[in-house]
Amino acid sequence: MVHWSAEEKQLISSVWGKVNVEECGAEALARLLIVYPWTQRFFDNFGNLSSPTAIIGNPKVRAHGKKVLTSFGEAIKNLENLKATYSKLSELHCDKLHVDPENFRLLGDILIIVLSAHFGKDFTPSCQATWQKLVGVVAHALAHKYH
């Protein structure tokens, strides 16, 4: 079980409280598809992903980004119980979606860069450290049911 200090919980919730889930989610997913173009392999039916502009403007990317980050919000509400919270989602990513868990790590790092750009100096080194821990733990929970 992962331990979260009071300070870490505070750093997580204070950042999360200011996040626009729709915007942030859309941007994070778009950047994943742009910076690591091989991740597009999971989104054949998303239509036009031919350029950064196309990806950023793609409504399916925006919608899916929002979905993904909304789910991330669930993790934040259940920090003491992540593996259970993500159990079904983990099975889904393994059995149906066939997503290499490395992709969770990539998305986590990208999310942090998106947060950095939005919050600037307020995204302090302690903030980043806590969030790197968070995205790592979330990625781990999502990979937990893989077989």
Added chain:
Amino acid sequence: MLTAEDKKLVQQVWEKVSGHQEDVGAETLERMFAAYPQTKTYFPHFDLHHGSDQIRGHGKKVVAALSNAVKNLDNLSQALSELSNLHAYNLRVDPSRFSSQLLSQCLQVVLAVHLGKDYTPEIHSAVDKFMSAVAAVLAEKYR
């Protein structure tokens, strides 16, 4: 790996930090030590407190090396050759650390913090590729 456009973007971004190299270097290292404590194992001889002279000094060195790389994007292998030797034979930093992009992530966070919206997806992509290329060169001589 790096397209002509990528190279242009990397040079552009580097221009923007050219006045703040020392700060960028120090902040990158500070973030790396905070977020990835395992990286501290390579600096047992350093004072790792916030604002330490050693961190500033070393950060400055790292950014200077990256600046040199940015000036020699067409020939990274040669430009970083000595550093590559140093990392392989003296420092022996675990090469998977390079590929797990710990330094790259922290540098990019610093750039994003300072540039905000100007750290566009295109620039993000170019810098990520650049740091990837640097990491590959540094690990070249390991065995």
